[in-house]
Amino acid sequence: MWVWPSQLRSRGIIGMNRRNIRYIGRYNKRRLYPLVDDKLKTKLLAEKHGITSPALIGTVTTQFEVKQVGKMIEGHGGFAIKPAKGSGGKGILVIERVDSDGFVKPSGAKLSLEDLHRHISNILSGLYSLGGAPDVAMIEALINFDEQLSEYTYEGVPDIRVIIFRGYPVMAMMRLSTAASDGKANLHQGAVGVGLDIATGTAVRGVQFDRSRRDHPDTGHELASLRIPDWTNLLELAAGCYEMTGLGYLGTDMVIDRDRGPMLLELNARPGLAIQMANGEGLRSRLDLVEKQPEGMGVKARVAFAQQHFARRGELKDLPDPELAEPCVTT
Amino acid sequence: MSRLPFYLIVGLLMVLGIGTSLHRHIAMEVPWTPGEQRQVWEVEAVVDFTALGEPARVELALPSHQRGYRILTENTASPGYGLSFLQDETGRRAQWSIRQATGSQQLYYSVRLLVTDDQRKRQISRPSLREVSWERPYDTAAAQVIERAWMRSADPYTFTRELIRDFNDDRQGENARLLLTQFERTPLLVRLLNQAGVHAREVSGLMLEDGRRRQTLTSWIMVFEDEENWALFNPRTADQGQPENLLLWETAGRAVLEVQGGTNSRVTFSMLSRSQPAAAAVRSQLADDTLLNFSIHSLPLEEQALFQTILLIPIGALVVVFLRILVGIKTSGTFMPVLIALAFIQTTLPTGLVGFLLVVSVGLVIRNYLSYLNLLLVARVSAVIITVIAIISIFSVLSYRVGLNAGLTITFFPMIILAWTIERMSILWEEEGPKQVLIQGGGSLITAVLAYLAMNNPWIRHITFNFLGVQLIIMALIMLLGNYTGYRLLELRRFKPVTED
Numbered sequence: 001m002w003v004w005p006s007q008l009r010s011r012g013i014i015g016m017n018r019r020n021i022r023y024i025g026r027y028n029k030r031r032l033y034p035l036v037d038d039k040l041k042t043k044l045l046a047e048k049h050g051i052t053s054p055a056l057i058g059t060v061t062t063q064f065e066v067k068q069v070g071k072m073i074e075g076h077g078g079f080a081i082k083p084a085k086g087s088g089g090k091g092i093l094v095i096e097r098v099d100s101d102g103f104v105k106p107s108g109a110k111l112s113l114e115d116l117h118r119h120i121s122n123i124l125s126g127l128y129s130l131g132g133a134p135d136v137a138m139i140e141a142l143i144n145f146d147e148q149l150s151e152y153t154y155e156g157v158p159d160i161r162v163i164i165f166r167g168y169p170v171m172a173m174m175r176l177s178t179a180a181s182d183g184k185a186n187l188h189q190g191a192v193g194v195g196l197d198i199a200t201g202t203a204v205r206g207v208q209f210d211r212s213r214r215d216h217p218d219t220g221h222e223l224a225s226l227r228i229p230d231w232t233n234l235l236e237l238a239a240g241c242y243e244m245t246g247l248g249y250l251g252t253d254m255v256i257d258r259d260r261g262p263m264l265l266e267l268n269a270r271p272g273l274a275i276q277m278a279n280g281e282g283l284r285s286r287l288d289l290v291e292k293q294p295e296g297m298g299v300k301a302r303v304a305f306a307q308q309h310f311a312r313r314g315e316l317k318d319l320p321d322p323e324l325a326e327p328c329v330t331t
Numbered sequence: 332m333s334r335l336p337f338y339l340i341v342g343l344l345m346v347l348g349i350g351t352s353l354h355r356h357i358a359m360e361v362p363w364t365p366g367e368q369r370q371v372w373e374v375e376a377v378v379d380f381t382a383l384g385e386p387a388r389v390e391l392a393l394p395s396h397q398r399g400y401r402i403l404t405e406n407t408a409s410p411g412y413g414l415s416f417l418q419d420e421t422g423r424r425a426q427w428s429i430r431q432a433t434g435s436q437q438l439y440y441s442v443r444l445l446v447t448d449d450q451r452k453r454q455i456s457r458p459s460l461r462e463v464s465w466e467r468p469y470d471t472a473a474a475q476v477i478e479r480a481w482m483r484s485a486d487p488y489t490f491t492r493e494l495i496r497d498f499n500d501d502r503q504g505e506n507a508r509l510l511l512t513q514f515e516r517t518p519l520l521v522r523l524l525n526q527a528g529v530h531a532r533e534v535s536g537l538m539l540e541d542g543r544r545r546q547t548l549t550s551w552i553m554v555f556e557d558e559e560n561w562a563l564f565n566p567r568t569a570d571q572g573q574p575e576n577l578l579l580w581e582t583a584g585r586a587v588l589e590v591q592g593g594t595n596s597r598v599t600f601s602m603l604s605r606s607q608p609a610a611a612a613v614r615s616q617l618a619d620d621t622l623l624n625f626s627i628h629s630l631p632l633e634e635q636a637l638f639q640t641i642l643l644i645p646i647g648a649l650v651v652v653f654l655r656i657l658v659g660i661k662t663s664g665t666f667m668p669v670l671i672a673l674a675f676i677q678t679t680l681p682t683g684l685v686g687f688l689l690v691v692s693v694g695l696v697i698r699n700y701l702s703y704l705n706l707l708l709v710a711r712v713s714a715v716i717i718t719v720i721a722i723i724s725i726f727s728v729l730s731y732r733v734g735l736n737a738g739l740t741i742t743f744f745p746m747i748i749l750a751w752t753i754e755r756m757s758i759l760w761e762e763e764g765p766k767q768v769l770i771q772g773g774g775s776l777i778t779a780v781l782a783y784l785a786m787n788n789p790w791i792r793h794i795t796f797n798f799l800g801v802q803l804i805i806m807a808l809i810m811l812l813g814n815y816t817g818y819r820l821l822e823l824r825r826f827k828p829v830t831e832d
Contacts, residue, residue, distance in 0.1 A: 003827045005818050013826050017656060018816040063707070125708030127758065189763060210828055280829055 012282030014273060019249075023287065027166065027248025028269050035245050036267040040084040040138055042245075049244045051237055052263040054255070055141040059084075066120050069139070070113055073098075078142035081119060083128040083135045089186045091128030093119050094156065096142070106155035143265075144258040152194075152226055154178050154218035159265055160196070160228060160254040162235065163275060163283070167242035168293070168302045169235045170286040170310065172196040173278040174226065178208070179218045187274045192216060194223050195279030199311035201231030205280045212280070234262035235303045241267060243299070279312070286310055337814065341807045348803030355798055365793030368606045370446040371403065372539055374578070377439055378588060380596035382432035387592030389438060392535070392581035393423040397453050400444045400578055408439040420456070421583030436593065444578065455582055457555045463526040469513060472506035477527045479504075487529045488562055488571060491554045494523060495569035517550040517566045530555040532584035534563075537600055539576040544601035548580055548587055640673065642795045645805045647672050647782040654778050656812050659819030662775040663755050667748060671775070672782035674744045680783060686726065686744065687776075693722050694753035695760070702757070716750040 008015070014023075035041055046053045057079055058072045073079055077098065083091040095103040095111070102110035122128070123137040145157050152158060156177030163171045173193050180190030187193050192213060195204035203226040206213040215222045228234065238252040241264065251271025256262050276282050289309060297305070355361045362369075378391055393416070396402055407414055412427040427438055465473055476497055484490035498507045498516065510519055517533050524531040535548040552564045563573045573579075581587045590596035647669035654660045662668050675683035697718050701711055723744070752775075760768045785791060794801055818826075 001827070002823045003830050005823060007830045008818055008823065008826050011830055013818075013829060015816075015818040015822045015826075016659065017819065021814065021816050122708055127708050207828070210825060212828060212831075277826065277829055282829070 008282070012284030012286075013276055014283045014287070016273065019273060023165070023249040024270055028250075029246070032246050033269050036247065036250075036269045037087070038084050039082060039086070039266050040136055042264075042267050043138075045244055046241075046264050049240065051240055051244065052257075052260055054080075054143055054257075054263060054265065057139040057141055059139070060120050060124065060137040063121060063124055066117050066124070069116060069120060073139060076141060080140045080142060081116065081123070082138045082140065083123040084138055085126075085129035085133065085135045086123075087128075091119075091123055094142070143255050143263070146229060146256045146258050148229060149226075149256065151219055151221040152176050152216055152223065154216065157255055160234065160256070161271065161275060162238040162252050162254060163271055164238055164242055164250040164252055165287055165290050166248050166293070166295075167239055167297070167299070168290045169198055169239050169306045170290060171275050171279055171281075171283055172198055172201075172235075173275045174203075174228070176216060178216070180208075187272070187278075192223075193274060193278035194226055195275070195281075195312075196226075196228065197312045198235070199307045201228035201234070202226065204312050205278060207274075207277045210274075210277055229256065230261055232303060232307070235306070236299050237262050237264065239299045239303050239306075281312070334814075337810070341810050344803045344807035344810070348800040348805075348807065351800030351803070352798040355800070361797045363794070365789050370604060370606050372400070372444040372446065372578075372602055372604050373441065374444065374537065374539070374600060374602045375439060375441040376598055376600050377437055378427075378590075378596065378598045380436050380590050380593035382429075382434060382436045382593045384431060384433040385592045387427075387429050387432050387436070387590070389427040389591075389593070389596070390417075390589040391425045391427075391438075391440060391598060392583075392585065392587045393425055393440070394442065394444075394578060394580050395423050397579055398573070399447060399575070401447050403443040403445050405440065405442040407441075412438065421585065422581065432592070454559065455553070455561060457530050457558055457561075458532045458584060460528065460530060461522075461525045463522055469510060472509045473523055473526060475506045476504075476510065477523055481527065487554055487556050490527065490529060491520075491524060491531070491552065491564050492569045492571060494527075495520060495552075495564060495566055499567075499569065517552060520552055520566050524552070524554065534579060534584065535581040535587050536577045536579045537602075538574070539578055539602055539604070541602070541604040544599075546600045546602070548598075548600070551577070551579075553582065639792065639796050640676070642799075642802065643676075643786040643792065644669060644673070645802055645809075646786050646791055646795060649805050649809055650782040650785050651778055652809050652812050654781065656815055657820060659821035660774045660778060661771050662778050663752065663759070663771045664775070667752065668775050668778035669782055670745055670748050671779035672786055674748075675779065675783040676787055678744070680780070680787075683744075683783075684776075684780070687749075689726065690719060690722050690744070690749055691753055691756065691772075694719055694749065695757055697722075698753050698757045702761075712750055712754055715753055716746055719746055719749045719753070 035045060040059065043053050043056060057076060060066060060069060060072075078094075078096045080095070081093040086092065093111075093116070094106055095116075096106045097104050099110065102112055103116060104110055120137045123135050126134045129135040143157050149158055152174075153176040158174055158176045160172060160174050162169050173195050175187060176192040176194065178190055178192055187207075190209060192206055192208045194206045196202065197204050203223050206215075206223040208217060214224070234254055234256070238254055241250055241252050242248070245267065247267075247269055249269075249271075251268035253265040253268065254262050255265050273283075286309075293305070356363060376391065378389060380387075380389070389412075393405070394400075394402065407425065409427050411432075412429045414428075415426050417424045417426055425440060476494065480490055480493035480497055484493045496502055497504065498511065498520070514522070521531050521533050531552055531554045534551050534553045536551050537546065537548055540546075550566060552566050553561050554564055555561045562571055563577075564571055588596055588598045648666065651662070651666060651668055655662070655665075671683075671687065674687075677683075678686060694715060698711075698715055701714055701718075706714065752772075756768050756772055759771060
């Protein structure tokens, strides 16, 4: 049931307190938080920096505008309604398609326009925002996620969380939604986390509810064969968020769109620690190594450095050698 | 990034906190535990005199802090008189004055004294030797008495003892008897001591005996061995040392009572002993308002009661910080548990728990219905508040009818807290399911109960209220906890799977 602290320390596991003081407190300036806490700001910033993100259909800022939402979403097959200042995936409503008699969630449940109005009105009142501050509702186009990945997920869009430390991608995982997580990609709600090798973007290890797992609970598809397409490009995009925000310890949530490739979904200035469980490894040694690196390296150099030093062989499959060689020659 | 300033601040807070607490314990004799009983004497002095119809001025010597006794409060009653307290290096005096008074006058002075076990001797300045001259034939008698005692003594104390014994009935000689016909016993002894080169003075003390009335001061002889050390002698028995129940009233060798413009003056004393909790005794300590003695006890009682609660909040905060940083318990809202714990203090724990659970669960059901009505958030929360008030009133009335007065106390729960708890819980329920509601709600309740147990502990209540320095210690502890980068207790369980392969 319990382990000794020394066992965790020897594995380089980072606890909440250490994360808060040693990394977030030291590398994330408070005044930069609004950039990531407000998804609308993040989005506009990303556009300025040439980092692709899902298309914005529109925003609702006043209760008065709520009634016009129907017009705004006309013609869009699927969309997601998000609170700009929400956290932990709270208040995100995904509509997969619009039927003659309503809006269909990925789970198949149907909502009426009234339901959407209420949801947006709640967002504006600050129900989902930190501290209950008044908020803005964003309506984003749905991501057409890569068919290659559809077997690995159930209902929702799988996203890829990459921890960026001082601009270096240090650890990554893919979050696959399950029936248990109600199509959401939050690990504590029951989504499956798959640790990804930084060098190749292949699966290292899978966990659900903090227990290791080899297949997806709903699709039954084995996780070992998971391989993220366009991996180096995704890492570079994620690593670029360091320059964009100035935050030293950052969680980037990426998605892969069928047509537009990797894009930035959102940023998190206080990324969780479950990524360590998914990778079966602590962050400590990687963060220590990055701290020793000099300031001022370019994005490509940083990604190459990470790919070279943080390569891991997956424990899900028994490959003789990790596929290290080809993707890491990007500099 | 140097952590030196941090440790300096923490160290400083610690030292300051411990220092001021020790100071209060040692100098002000505030006990560490709340249960201690202390004996308190109430002494009342009545000055009687007959006024002559002209301006009158009355001076009465007053006692001051001394070994074994500490003055708590003092009061006077003297209608029509002007009153001022005079203080000089020799002692304190009360001075009453009036333009015109006729007939029998009574002035009251009462003092409450705390019996302490402080055994330090008070510094009293040594009186200078007085030139003594005798008339015949007393000079020879005095010389002989002195010589007789001198032969059988070794130092000032033994000399005093021998001298007093020579005036006692069993050993009274011719010379002593002769001297006593002309002089009063105590002034005579002091005179003889002075003549023999022993520094001494006459002082007045009051023997404290419970329930005695119309007592007068007794005279004692204070004999100085050297500049600093002195001993008290009973001029009647030659016993050395201050009896336990002797309160020194006047130690400067001056008159206890001086009346101008009156005759037949005298002062009598009545006294009463009682024991009271140490905390209460400390509270009424006569405060010398220096910064070190800075005390909320000088505030009016109502504000004190308020502060007693406010000063407990840091304890609750410490519990929350401890549970969150070291244990890793999840609570809904950071300091909401402290507020719930404060409400528990008003309601007592069982009533509070039952009341809280009842109100929140009924509120959840009603909130659930409200969510179907499709209301704006602010309106919905307001509706929940009104519902909470309704639930509380219904419970109160019901429990009163059934005969449970305890039910009435749930009104102490802060309305907003209840409404927000209900609102948060119902959102949590919708979004993350009942399991998270149990985890976070349970975490909040556990934290609230632990905070309540800590805050309601009589010992902690006593310490936080009487030792303000403890607040600094708590702050230092909280800062230290805020610097803790180790694992939380629950993380040892959470991260276990990683270590398994």
